Amino acid sequence: MSASTAKLMSPEEIAVRAGEQxxxxxxxxxxxxxxxxLRLRQLAPGHAMGDYLLFAAELAQAQHEVFSRPLALSLPEQPQxxxxxxxxxPxxxxxxxxxxxxxxxELRELMRLLAARIAAGPARTAVxxxxxxxxxxxxxxxxxLLNGVMTGLDLASAPLIAAGLQVHWARLLSQLQARFEREQNSxxxxxxxxxxRIDDPLICPCCASRPVASITRIGAEGSGFRYLSCSLCAAQWHYVRVKCTHCQSTQGISFQSLLNEDGSMPPxxxxxxxxxxxxxxxxxKIVHMEKDQQVEPHADDLASLSLDLLVSEAGLIRHGVNLQLLFGDSGEPGDSEAQH
Incomplete structure:
Protein backbone atom coordinates (compact mmCIF):
# COMPACT_ATOMS: atom_id res chain seq x y z
CA MET A 1 0.00 0.00 0.00
CA SER A 2 1.02 3.58 -0.50
CA ALA A 3 -0.11 6.95 0.78
CA SER A 4 -1.82 9.70 -1.17
CA THR A 5 -1.97 13.34 -0.15
CA ALA A 6 -4.89 15.72 -0.49
CA LYS A 7 -5.59 19.35 0.30
CA LEU A 8 -8.84 20.55 1.83
CA MET A 9 -10.32 24.02 2.22
CA SER A 10 -8.02 26.69 3.59
CA PRO A 11 -8.40 27.86 7.19
CA GLU A 12 -9.79 31.14 5.87
CA GLU A 13 -12.50 29.34 3.90
CA ILE A 14 -13.31 27.22 6.91
CA ALA A 15 -13.51 30.31 9.12
CA VAL A 16 -16.03 31.87 6.76
CA ARG A 17 -18.19 28.78 6.93
CA ALA A 18 -17.78 28.64 10.71
CA GLY A 19 -20.03 31.69 10.87
CA GLU A 20 -22.90 29.27 10.36
CA GLN A 21 -24.79 28.35 13.50
CA LEU A 38 -21.81 -2.46 15.18
CA ARG A 39 -19.02 -0.61 13.37
CA LEU A 40 -16.34 -2.93 14.77
CA ARG A 41 -18.29 -5.92 13.49
CA GLN A 42 -18.57 -4.29 10.07
CA LEU A 43 -14.82 -3.74 9.93
CA ALA A 44 -13.73 -7.17 11.20
CA PRO A 45 -14.37 -9.52 8.19
CA GLY A 46 -11.19 -10.00 6.18
CA HIS A 47 -9.22 -7.63 8.43
CA ALA A 48 -5.76 -8.64 9.65
CA MET A 49 -6.88 -7.64 13.16
CA GLY A 50 -10.29 -9.24 12.72
CA ASP A 51 -10.19 -11.32 15.90
CA TYR A 52 -9.29 -8.34 18.04
CA LEU A 53 -11.91 -6.15 16.37
CA LEU A 54 -14.54 -8.77 17.17
CA PHE A 55 -13.32 -8.91 20.77
CA ALA A 56 -13.51 -5.11 20.92
CA ALA A 57 -17.04 -5.33 19.50
CA GLU A 58 -18.10 -7.68 22.29
CA LEU A 59 -16.52 -5.31 24.80
CA ALA A 60 -18.39 -2.35 23.31
CA GLN A 61 -21.67 -4.28 23.36
CA ALA A 62 -21.11 -5.11 27.03
CA GLN A 63 -20.40 -1.39 27.62
CA HIS A 64 -23.74 -0.62 26.01
CA GLU A 65 -25.56 -3.01 28.34
CA VAL A 66 -23.91 -1.51 31.44
CA PHE A 67 -24.45 2.05 30.23
CA SER A 68 -28.14 1.32 29.63
CA ARG A 69 -28.74 0.24 33.23
CA PRO A 70 -29.59 2.94 35.79
CA LEU A 71 -26.94 3.82 38.36
CA ALA A 72 -27.00 7.06 40.33
CA LEU A 73 -23.64 8.84 40.63
CA SER A 74 -22.37 11.63 42.84
CA LEU A 75 -22.44 14.77 40.70
CA PRO A 76 -20.75 18.16 41.07
CA GLU A 77 -22.97 20.95 42.34
CA GLN A 78 -23.56 24.36 40.81
CA PRO A 79 -20.68 26.11 42.69
CA GLN A 80 -18.22 23.58 41.21
CA PRO A 90 -13.08 21.16 32.17
CA GLU A 106 -19.74 -0.74 36.70
CA LEU A 107 -16.37 -2.28 35.82
CA ARG A 108 -17.08 -5.60 37.53
CA GLU A 109 -20.50 -5.80 35.91
CA LEU A 110 -18.88 -5.04 32.58
CA MET A 111 -16.32 -7.82 33.00
CA ARG A 112 -18.95 -10.41 33.92
CA LEU A 113 -21.07 -9.47 30.92
CA LEU A 114 -18.03 -9.64 28.65
CA ALA A 115 -16.97 -13.03 30.04
CA ALA A 116 -20.41 -14.38 29.16
CA ARG A 117 -20.00 -13.18 25.57
CA ILE A 118 -16.60 -14.70 24.75
CA ALA A 119 -15.34 -18.26 24.46
CA ALA A 120 -13.37 -19.99 27.18
CA GLY A 121 -9.65 -19.32 26.95
CA PRO A 122 -6.91 -16.97 28.20
CA ALA A 123 -8.91 -13.83 27.37
CA ARG A 124 -11.95 -15.00 29.31
CA THR A 125 -9.75 -16.02 32.25
CA ALA A 126 -8.14 -12.57 32.31
CA VAL A 127 -11.55 -10.89 32.18
CA LEU A 145 -4.04 4.96 33.01
CA LEU A 146 -5.80 8.32 33.33
CA ASN A 147 -2.54 10.12 34.17
CA GLY A 148 -0.63 8.51 31.29
CA VAL A 149 1.81 6.74 33.63
CA MET A 150 3.32 3.64 32.06
CA THR A 151 5.37 2.42 35.02
CA GLY A 152 3.40 -0.33 36.72
CA LEU A 153 0.51 -0.19 34.25
CA ASP A 154 -0.72 -3.64 33.25
CA LEU A 155 -1.06 -3.27 29.48
CA ALA A 156 -3.06 -6.49 29.23
CA SER A 157 -5.85 -5.30 31.50
CA ALA A 158 -5.59 -1.57 30.73
CA PRO A 159 -8.02 -1.65 27.76
CA LEU A 160 -10.58 -3.43 29.95
CA ILE A 161 -10.20 -0.97 32.81
CA ALA A 162 -10.39 1.85 30.27
CA ALA A 163 -13.68 0.44 29.01
CA GLY A 164 -15.12 0.72 32.50
CA LEU A 165 -13.84 4.28 32.84
CA GLN A 166 -15.38 5.19 29.46
CA VAL A 167 -18.78 4.00 30.65
CA HIS A 168 -18.37 5.89 33.93
CA TRP A 169 -17.44 9.22 32.33
CA ALA A 170 -20.14 8.93 29.66
CA ARG A 171 -22.65 8.32 32.47
CA LEU A 172 -21.37 11.35 34.40
CA LEU A 173 -21.90 13.55 31.35
CA SER A 174 -25.34 12.16 30.66
CA GLN A 175 -26.57 12.54 34.23
CA LEU A 176 -25.18 16.06 34.58
CA GLN A 177 -26.81 17.18 31.35
CA ALA A 178 -30.13 15.56 32.32
CA ARG A 179 -30.07 17.28 35.72
CA PHE A 180 -29.25 20.61 34.09
CA GLU A 181 -32.17 20.30 31.70
CA ARG A 182 -34.58 19.40 34.52
CA GLU A 183 -33.44 22.26 36.74
CA GLN A 184 -33.33 24.71 33.86
CA ASN A 185 -36.99 24.05 33.12
CA SER A 186 -37.94 24.73 36.74
CA ARG A 197 -15.95 26.13 25.84
CA ILE A 198 -12.72 26.10 27.84
CA ASP A 199 -9.40 27.92 27.46
CA ASP A 200 -7.57 24.95 25.89
CA PRO A 201 -9.20 23.95 22.57
CA LEU A 202 -7.01 20.84 22.21
CA ILE A 203 -8.42 18.81 25.10
CA CYS A 204 -11.91 17.61 25.85
CA PRO A 205 -13.96 20.45 27.38
CA CYS A 206 -15.68 17.91 29.63
CA CYS A 207 -12.92 15.64 30.98
CA ALA A 208 -9.61 17.13 29.70
CA SER A 209 -8.66 13.97 27.78
CA ARG A 210 -6.99 13.90 24.39
CA PRO A 211 -9.03 13.01 21.31
CA VAL A 212 -8.93 9.56 19.77
CA ALA A 213 -9.50 11.04 16.31
CA SER A 214 -11.54 13.74 14.62
CA ILE A 215 -14.65 13.37 12.50
CA THR A 216 -16.21 15.45 9.74
CA ARG A 217 -19.95 15.21 10.13
CA ILE A 218 -23.00 15.20 7.90
CA GLY A 219 -26.60 16.06 8.70
CA ALA A 220 -28.64 19.11 9.56
CA GLU A 221 -26.30 20.31 12.33
CA GLY A 222 -22.61 20.70 11.66
CA SER A 223 -22.54 19.20 8.18
CA GLY A 224 -18.99 19.33 6.80
CA PHE A 225 -17.51 20.59 10.05
CA ARG A 226 -14.79 18.82 11.99
CA TYR A 227 -15.24 17.67 15.59
CA LEU A 228 -12.63 16.16 17.88
CA SER A 229 -13.85 12.97 19.57
CA CYS A 230 -12.82 12.38 23.18
CA SER A 231 -10.95 9.16 23.88
CA LEU A 232 -12.60 8.80 27.30
CA CYS A 233 -16.09 10.31 27.58
CA ALA A 234 -16.95 10.30 23.83
CA ALA A 235 -17.96 13.98 23.81
CA GLN A 236 -17.21 15.74 20.51
CA TRP A 237 -16.19 19.38 20.25
CA HIS A 238 -15.84 21.60 17.20
CA TYR A 239 -12.32 22.34 15.99
CA VAL A 240 -11.57 24.11 12.73
CA ARG A 241 -10.35 21.96 9.85
CA VAL A 242 -6.83 22.17 8.39
CA LYS A 243 -5.39 23.16 11.74
CA CYS A 244 -3.02 21.02 13.78
CA THR A 245 -4.64 19.47 16.83
CA HIS A 246 -1.29 19.41 18.65
CA CYS A 247 0.34 22.81 18.01
CA GLN A 248 -2.57 24.68 16.32
CA SER A 249 -0.46 25.52 13.28
CA THR A 250 -2.25 26.14 9.97
CA GLN A 251 0.94 25.81 7.93
CA GLY A 252 2.33 22.63 6.45
CA ILE A 253 -0.83 20.57 6.98
CA SER A 254 -1.26 17.59 4.66
CA PHE A 255 -3.51 14.55 4.55
CA GLN A 256 -2.52 10.97 3.86
CA SER A 257 -4.60 7.89 3.21
CA LEU A 258 -3.97 4.27 2.31
CA LEU A 259 -4.09 3.18 -1.32
CA ASN A 260 -3.91 -0.24 -2.89
CA GLU A 261 -1.46 -0.83 -5.74
CA ASP A 262 -4.27 -0.22 -8.25
CA GLY A 263 -5.03 3.18 -6.71
CA SER A 264 -8.21 2.08 -4.94
CA MET A 265 -8.78 2.59 -1.22
CA PRO A 266 -8.85 -0.47 1.06
CA PRO A 267 -12.39 -1.22 2.28
CA LYS A 285 -6.64 10.50 12.31
CA ILE A 286 -9.67 12.10 10.71
CA VAL A 287 -12.72 10.06 9.67
CA HIS A 288 -15.18 11.38 7.08
CA MET A 289 -18.89 10.67 7.29
CA GLU A 290 -19.34 12.03 3.76
CA LYS A 291 -17.17 9.15 2.51
CA ASP A 292 -18.66 6.50 4.78
CA GLN A 293 -21.71 7.33 6.87
CA GLN A 294 -20.99 4.45 9.25
CA VAL A 295 -17.58 5.69 10.47
CA GLU A 296 -17.10 5.80 14.23
CA PRO A 297 -13.92 7.47 15.56
CA HIS A 298 -12.85 4.79 18.06
CA ALA A 299 -13.66 1.82 15.83
CA ASP A 300 -12.18 3.24 12.64
CA ASP A 301 -9.06 4.39 14.44
CA LEU A 302 -8.58 0.89 15.81
CA ALA A 303 -9.10 -0.70 12.39
CA SER A 304 -6.64 1.60 10.62
CA LEU A 305 -3.49 0.71 12.57
CA SER A 306 -1.62 0.16 9.28
CA LEU A 307 -2.06 3.87 8.59
CA ASP A 308 -0.37 4.65 11.92
CA LEU A 309 2.52 2.39 10.97
CA LEU A 310 2.87 4.11 7.59
CA VAL A 311 3.14 7.66 8.94
CA SER A 312 5.22 6.65 11.96
CA GLU A 313 7.83 5.28 9.58
CA ALA A 314 8.10 8.84 8.26
CA GLY A 315 8.93 10.03 11.79
CA LEU A 316 5.53 11.47 12.72
CA ILE A 317 4.25 11.14 16.29
CA ARG A 318 0.71 10.13 17.11
CA HIS A 319 -1.28 12.76 19.00
CA GLY A 320 -4.51 10.84 19.53
CA VAL A 321 -5.09 8.16 22.16
CA ASN A 322 -7.12 4.98 21.74
CA LEU A 323 -7.62 3.41 25.15
CA GLN A 324 -8.31 0.02 23.56
CA LEU A 325 -4.89 0.05 21.87
CA LEU A 326 -2.08 1.10 24.18
CA PHE A 327 1.63 0.91 23.40
CA GLY A 328 4.66 1.04 25.63
CA ASP A 329 6.82 -0.80 28.13
CA SER A 330 5.14 -1.01 31.51
CA GLY A 331 8.26 -2.31 33.25
CA GLU A 332 10.72 0.51 32.67
CA PRO A 333 10.76 3.50 35.00
CA GLY A 334 10.80 6.86 33.36
CA ASP A 335 8.08 6.17 30.79
CA SER A 336 5.45 8.83 31.31
CA GLU A 337 2.84 8.39 28.59
CA ALA A 338 0.52 5.48 27.91
CA GLN A 339 0.56 6.18 24.20
CA HIS A 340 2.74 8.47 22.14
Whole structure:
Protein backbone atom coordinates (compact mmCIF):
# COMPACT_ATOMS: atom_id res chain seq x y z
CA MET A 1 0.00 0.00 0.00
CA SER A 2 1.02 3.58 -0.50
CA ALA A 3 -0.11 6.95 0.78
CA SER A 4 -1.82 9.70 -1.17
CA THR A 5 -1.97 13.34 -0.15
CA ALA A 6 -4.89 15.72 -0.49
CA LYS A 7 -5.59 19.35 0.30
CA LEU A 8 -8.84 20.55 1.83
CA MET A 9 -10.32 24.02 2.22
CA SER A 10 -8.02 26.69 3.59
CA PRO A 11 -8.40 27.86 7.19
CA GLU A 12 -9.79 31.14 5.87
CA GLU A 13 -12.50 29.34 3.90
CA ILE A 14 -13.31 27.22 6.91
CA ALA A 15 -13.51 30.31 9.12
CA VAL A 16 -16.03 31.87 6.76
CA ARG A 17 -18.19 28.78 6.93
CA ALA A 18 -17.78 28.64 10.71
CA GLY A 19 -20.03 31.69 10.87
CA GLU A 20 -22.90 29.27 10.36
CA GLN A 21 -24.79 28.35 13.50
CA UNK A 22 -23.49 24.96 14.63
CA UNK A 23 -23.28 23.38 18.10
CA UNK A 24 -19.86 23.61 19.68
CA UNK A 25 -20.29 20.48 21.80
CA UNK A 26 -22.01 17.17 21.09
CA UNK A 27 -22.52 15.05 24.21
CA UNK A 28 -22.56 11.23 24.15
CA UNK A 29 -25.87 9.63 23.20
CA UNK A 30 -27.45 6.49 24.74
CA UNK A 31 -26.54 4.32 21.74
CA UNK A 32 -22.89 5.33 21.43
CA UNK A 33 -21.42 1.98 22.54
CA UNK A 34 -23.91 -0.05 20.50
CA UNK A 35 -22.96 1.96 17.40
CA UNK A 36 -19.29 1.35 18.15
CA UNK A 37 -19.91 -2.39 18.48
CA LEU A 38 -21.81 -2.46 15.18
CA ARG A 39 -19.02 -0.61 13.37
CA LEU A 40 -16.34 -2.93 14.77
CA ARG A 41 -18.29 -5.92 13.49
CA GLN A 42 -18.57 -4.29 10.07
CA LEU A 43 -14.82 -3.74 9.93
CA ALA A 44 -13.73 -7.17 11.20
CA PRO A 45 -14.37 -9.52 8.19
CA GLY A 46 -11.19 -10.00 6.18
CA HIS A 47 -9.22 -7.63 8.43
CA ALA A 48 -5.76 -8.64 9.65
CA MET A 49 -6.88 -7.64 13.16
CA GLY A 50 -10.29 -9.24 12.72
CA ASP A 51 -10.19 -11.32 15.90
CA TYR A 52 -9.29 -8.34 18.04
CA LEU A 53 -11.91 -6.15 16.37
CA LEU A 54 -14.54 -8.77 17.17
CA PHE A 55 -13.32 -8.91 20.77
CA ALA A 56 -13.51 -5.11 20.92
CA ALA A 57 -17.04 -5.33 19.50
CA GLU A 58 -18.10 -7.68 22.29
CA LEU A 59 -16.52 -5.31 24.80
CA ALA A 60 -18.39 -2.35 23.31
CA GLN A 61 -21.67 -4.28 23.36
CA ALA A 62 -21.11 -5.11 27.03
CA GLN A 63 -20.40 -1.39 27.62
CA HIS A 64 -23.74 -0.62 26.01
CA GLU A 65 -25.56 -3.01 28.34
CA VAL A 66 -23.91 -1.51 31.44
CA PHE A 67 -24.45 2.05 30.23
CA SER A 68 -28.14 1.32 29.63
CA ARG A 69 -28.74 0.24 33.23
CA PRO A 70 -29.59 2.94 35.79
CA LEU A 71 -26.94 3.82 38.36
CA ALA A 72 -27.00 7.06 40.33
CA LEU A 73 -23.64 8.84 40.63
CA SER A 74 -22.37 11.63 42.84
CA LEU A 75 -22.44 14.77 40.70
CA PRO A 76 -20.75 18.16 41.07
CA GLU A 77 -22.97 20.95 42.34
CA GLN A 78 -23.56 24.36 40.81
CA PRO A 79 -20.68 26.11 42.69
CA GLN A 80 -18.22 23.58 41.21
CA UNK A 81 -19.70 24.09 37.76
CA UNK A 82 -19.38 27.85 38.06
CA UNK A 83 -15.81 27.64 39.39
CA UNK A 84 -14.68 25.46 36.49
CA UNK A 85 -16.36 27.73 33.95
CA UNK A 86 -14.81 30.84 35.51
CA UNK A 87 -11.35 29.25 35.38
CA UNK A 88 -11.85 28.09 31.79
CA UNK A 89 -11.28 24.45 32.81
CA PRO A 90 -13.08 21.16 32.17
CA UNK A 91 -15.54 20.24 34.92
CA UNK A 92 -14.56 16.55 35.17
CA UNK A 93 -10.77 16.32 34.60
CA UNK A 94 -9.97 12.63 34.27
CA UNK A 95 -6.55 12.82 35.90
CA UNK A 96 -7.73 14.49 39.12
CA UNK A 97 -11.49 13.96 39.45
CA UNK A 98 -12.44 12.04 42.61
CA UNK A 99 -14.03 8.95 41.10
CA UNK A 100 -17.34 7.77 42.52
CA UNK A 101 -16.73 4.24 43.93
CA UNK A 102 -19.69 3.17 41.79
CA UNK A 103 -17.31 2.96 38.83
CA UNK A 104 -15.89 -0.23 40.36
CA UNK A 105 -19.38 -1.73 40.36
CA GLU A 106 -19.74 -0.74 36.70
CA LEU A 107 -16.37 -2.28 35.82
CA ARG A 108 -17.08 -5.60 37.53
CA GLU A 109 -20.50 -5.80 35.91
CA LEU A 110 -18.88 -5.04 32.58
CA MET A 111 -16.32 -7.82 33.00
CA ARG A 112 -18.95 -10.41 33.92
CA LEU A 113 -21.07 -9.47 30.92
CA LEU A 114 -18.03 -9.64 28.65
CA ALA A 115 -16.97 -13.03 30.04
CA ALA A 116 -20.41 -14.38 29.16
CA ARG A 117 -20.00 -13.18 25.57
CA ILE A 118 -16.60 -14.70 24.75
CA ALA A 119 -15.34 -18.26 24.46
CA ALA A 120 -13.37 -19.99 27.18
CA GLY A 121 -9.65 -19.32 26.95
CA PRO A 122 -6.91 -16.97 28.20
CA ALA A 123 -8.91 -13.83 27.37
CA ARG A 124 -11.95 -15.00 29.31
CA THR A 125 -9.75 -16.02 32.25
CA ALA A 126 -8.14 -12.57 32.31
CA VAL A 127 -11.55 -10.89 32.18
CA UNK A 128 -12.85 -12.92 35.14
CA UNK A 129 -9.66 -12.28 37.12
CA UNK A 130 -10.14 -8.55 36.62
CA UNK A 131 -13.74 -8.84 37.81
CA UNK A 132 -12.42 -10.36 41.06
CA UNK A 133 -9.51 -7.92 41.54
CA UNK A 134 -9.52 -5.85 44.71
CA UNK A 135 -10.50 -2.18 44.79
CA UNK A 136 -7.01 -0.91 45.60
CA UNK A 137 -5.48 -2.59 42.55
CA UNK A 138 -8.21 -1.32 40.22
CA UNK A 139 -8.02 2.23 41.55
CA UNK A 140 -4.23 2.28 41.20
CA UNK A 141 -4.38 0.96 37.63
CA UNK A 142 -7.09 3.47 36.75
CA UNK A 143 -5.05 6.38 38.14
CA UNK A 144 -1.99 5.32 36.16
CA LEU A 145 -4.04 4.96 33.01
CA LEU A 146 -5.80 8.32 33.33
CA ASN A 147 -2.54 10.12 34.17
CA GLY A 148 -0.63 8.51 31.29
CA VAL A 149 1.81 6.74 33.63
CA MET A 150 3.32 3.64 32.06
CA THR A 151 5.37 2.42 35.02
CA GLY A 152 3.40 -0.33 36.72
CA LEU A 153 0.51 -0.19 34.25
CA ASP A 154 -0.72 -3.64 33.25
CA LEU A 155 -1.06 -3.27 29.48
CA ALA A 156 -3.06 -6.49 29.23
CA SER A 157 -5.85 -5.30 31.50
CA ALA A 158 -5.59 -1.57 30.73
CA PRO A 159 -8.02 -1.65 27.76
CA LEU A 160 -10.58 -3.43 29.95
CA ILE A 161 -10.20 -0.97 32.81
CA ALA A 162 -10.39 1.85 30.27
CA ALA A 163 -13.68 0.44 29.01
CA GLY A 164 -15.12 0.72 32.50
CA LEU A 165 -13.84 4.28 32.84
CA GLN A 166 -15.38 5.19 29.46
CA VAL A 167 -18.78 4.00 30.65
CA HIS A 168 -18.37 5.89 33.93
CA TRP A 169 -17.44 9.22 32.33
CA ALA A 170 -20.14 8.93 29.66
CA ARG A 171 -22.65 8.32 32.47
CA LEU A 172 -21.37 11.35 34.40
CA LEU A 173 -21.90 13.55 31.35
CA SER A 174 -25.34 12.16 30.66
CA GLN A 175 -26.57 12.54 34.23
CA LEU A 176 -25.18 16.06 34.58
CA GLN A 177 -26.81 17.18 31.35
CA ALA A 178 -30.13 15.56 32.32
CA ARG A 179 -30.07 17.28 35.72
CA PHE A 180 -29.25 20.61 34.09
CA GLU A 181 -32.17 20.30 31.70
CA ARG A 182 -34.58 19.40 34.52
CA GLU A 183 -33.44 22.26 36.74
CA GLN A 184 -33.33 24.71 33.86
CA ASN A 185 -36.99 24.05 33.12
CA SER A 186 -37.94 24.73 36.74
CA UNK A 187 -35.87 27.91 37.20
CA UNK A 188 -36.98 31.45 36.46
CA UNK A 189 -33.38 32.57 35.79
CA UNK A 190 -31.02 30.65 33.49
CA UNK A 191 -28.53 28.22 35.00
CA UNK A 192 -24.95 27.83 33.85
CA UNK A 193 -24.59 24.72 31.69
CA UNK A 194 -22.17 22.12 33.08
CA UNK A 195 -20.17 21.92 29.85
CA UNK A 196 -19.02 24.50 27.33
CA ARG A 197 -15.95 26.13 25.84
CA ILE A 198 -12.72 26.10 27.84
CA ASP A 199 -9.40 27.92 27.46
CA ASP A 200 -7.57 24.95 25.89
CA PRO A 201 -9.20 23.95 22.57
CA LEU A 202 -7.01 20.84 22.21
CA ILE A 203 -8.42 18.81 25.10
CA CYS A 204 -11.91 17.61 25.85
CA PRO A 205 -13.96 20.45 27.38
CA CYS A 206 -15.68 17.91 29.63
CA CYS A 207 -12.92 15.64 30.98
CA ALA A 208 -9.61 17.13 29.70
CA SER A 209 -8.66 13.97 27.78
CA ARG A 210 -6.99 13.90 24.39
CA PRO A 211 -9.03 13.01 21.31
CA VAL A 212 -8.93 9.56 19.77
CA ALA A 213 -9.50 11.04 16.31
CA SER A 214 -11.54 13.74 14.62
CA ILE A 215 -14.65 13.37 12.50
CA THR A 216 -16.21 15.45 9.74
CA ARG A 217 -19.95 15.21 10.13
CA ILE A 218 -23.00 15.20 7.90
CA GLY A 219 -26.60 16.06 8.70
CA ALA A 220 -28.64 19.11 9.56
CA GLU A 221 -26.30 20.31 12.33
CA GLY A 222 -22.61 20.70 11.66
CA SER A 223 -22.54 19.20 8.18
CA GLY A 224 -18.99 19.33 6.80
CA PHE A 225 -17.51 20.59 10.05
CA ARG A 226 -14.79 18.82 11.99
CA TYR A 227 -15.24 17.67 15.59
CA LEU A 228 -12.63 16.16 17.88
CA SER A 229 -13.85 12.97 19.57
CA CYS A 230 -12.82 12.38 23.18
CA SER A 231 -10.95 9.16 23.88
CA LEU A 232 -12.60 8.80 27.30
CA CYS A 233 -16.09 10.31 27.58
CA ALA A 234 -16.95 10.30 23.83
CA ALA A 235 -17.96 13.98 23.81
CA GLN A 236 -17.21 15.74 20.51
CA TRP A 237 -16.19 19.38 20.25
CA HIS A 238 -15.84 21.60 17.20
CA TYR A 239 -12.32 22.34 15.99
CA VAL A 240 -11.57 24.11 12.73
CA ARG A 241 -10.35 21.96 9.85
CA VAL A 242 -6.83 22.17 8.39
CA LYS A 243 -5.39 23.16 11.74
CA CYS A 244 -3.02 21.02 13.78
CA THR A 245 -4.64 19.47 16.83
CA HIS A 246 -1.29 19.41 18.65
CA CYS A 247 0.34 22.81 18.01
CA GLN A 248 -2.57 24.68 16.32
CA SER A 249 -0.46 25.52 13.28
CA THR A 250 -2.25 26.14 9.97
CA GLN A 251 0.94 25.81 7.93
CA GLY A 252 2.33 22.63 6.45
CA ILE A 253 -0.83 20.57 6.98
CA SER A 254 -1.26 17.59 4.66
CA PHE A 255 -3.51 14.55 4.55
CA GLN A 256 -2.52 10.97 3.86
CA SER A 257 -4.60 7.89 3.21
CA LEU A 258 -3.97 4.27 2.31
CA LEU A 259 -4.09 3.18 -1.32
CA ASN A 260 -3.91 -0.24 -2.89
CA GLU A 261 -1.46 -0.83 -5.74
CA ASP A 262 -4.27 -0.22 -8.25
CA GLY A 263 -5.03 3.18 -6.71
CA SER A 264 -8.21 2.08 -4.94
CA MET A 265 -8.78 2.59 -1.22
CA PRO A 266 -8.85 -0.47 1.06
CA PRO A 267 -12.39 -1.22 2.28
CA UNK A 268 -11.35 -0.95 5.93
CA UNK A 269 -10.06 2.61 5.61
CA UNK A 270 -12.07 4.30 2.86
CA UNK A 271 -13.27 7.04 5.21
CA UNK A 272 -10.03 7.49 7.18
CA UNK A 273 -7.14 9.89 6.63
CA UNK A 274 -4.21 11.12 8.68
CA UNK A 275 -3.83 14.86 9.22
CA UNK A 276 -0.08 15.54 9.37
CA UNK A 277 1.63 18.67 10.65
CA UNK A 278 5.08 19.59 9.37
CA UNK A 279 5.46 22.27 12.06
CA UNK A 280 5.43 19.93 15.08
CA UNK A 281 5.69 16.48 13.51
CA UNK A 282 2.44 15.14 15.01
CA UNK A 283 -0.61 13.61 13.38
CA UNK A 284 -4.21 12.74 14.17
CA LYS A 285 -6.64 10.50 12.31
CA ILE A 286 -9.67 12.10 10.71
CA VAL A 287 -12.72 10.06 9.67
CA HIS A 288 -15.18 11.38 7.08
CA MET A 289 -18.89 10.67 7.29
CA GLU A 290 -19.34 12.03 3.76
CA LYS A 291 -17.17 9.15 2.51
CA ASP A 292 -18.66 6.50 4.78
CA GLN A 293 -21.71 7.33 6.87
CA GLN A 294 -20.99 4.45 9.25
CA VAL A 295 -17.58 5.69 10.47
CA GLU A 296 -17.10 5.80 14.23
CA PRO A 297 -13.92 7.47 15.56
CA HIS A 298 -12.85 4.79 18.06
CA ALA A 299 -13.66 1.82 15.83
CA ASP A 300 -12.18 3.24 12.64
CA ASP A 301 -9.06 4.39 14.44
CA LEU A 302 -8.58 0.89 15.81
CA ALA A 303 -9.10 -0.70 12.39
CA SER A 304 -6.64 1.60 10.62
CA LEU A 305 -3.49 0.71 12.57
CA SER A 306 -1.62 0.16 9.28
CA LEU A 307 -2.06 3.87 8.59
CA ASP A 308 -0.37 4.65 11.92
CA LEU A 309 2.52 2.39 10.97
CA LEU A 310 2.87 4.11 7.59
CA VAL A 311 3.14 7.66 8.94
CA SER A 312 5.22 6.65 11.96
CA GLU A 313 7.83 5.28 9.58
CA ALA A 314 8.10 8.84 8.26
CA GLY A 315 8.93 10.03 11.79
CA LEU A 316 5.53 11.47 12.72
CA ILE A 317 4.25 11.14 16.29
CA ARG A 318 0.71 10.13 17.11
CA HIS A 319 -1.28 12.76 19.00
CA GLY A 320 -4.51 10.84 19.53
CA VAL A 321 -5.09 8.16 22.16
CA ASN A 322 -7.12 4.98 21.74
CA LEU A 323 -7.62 3.41 25.15
CA GLN A 324 -8.31 0.02 23.56
CA LEU A 325 -4.89 0.05 21.87
CA LEU A 326 -2.08 1.10 24.18
CA PHE A 327 1.63 0.91 23.40
CA GLY A 328 4.66 1.04 25.63
CA ASP A 329 6.82 -0.80 28.13
CA SER A 330 5.14 -1.01 31.51
CA GLY A 331 8.26 -2.31 33.25
CA GLU A 332 10.72 0.51 32.67
CA PRO A 333 10.76 3.50 35.00
CA GLY A 334 10.80 6.86 33.36
CA ASP A 335 8.08 6.17 30.79
CA SER A 336 5.45 8.83 31.31
CA GLU A 337 2.84 8.39 28.59
CA ALA A 338 0.52 5.48 27.91
CA GLN A 339 0.56 6.18 24.20
CA HIS A 340 2.74 8.47 22.14
Missing amino acids: IPFLLLPQPGLFAERA IEAAAKAGL LLPAASWARDPAWLQ LQLADADDQYLELQASR QHSPLLAPFG HSSGVQVECCEACGHYL
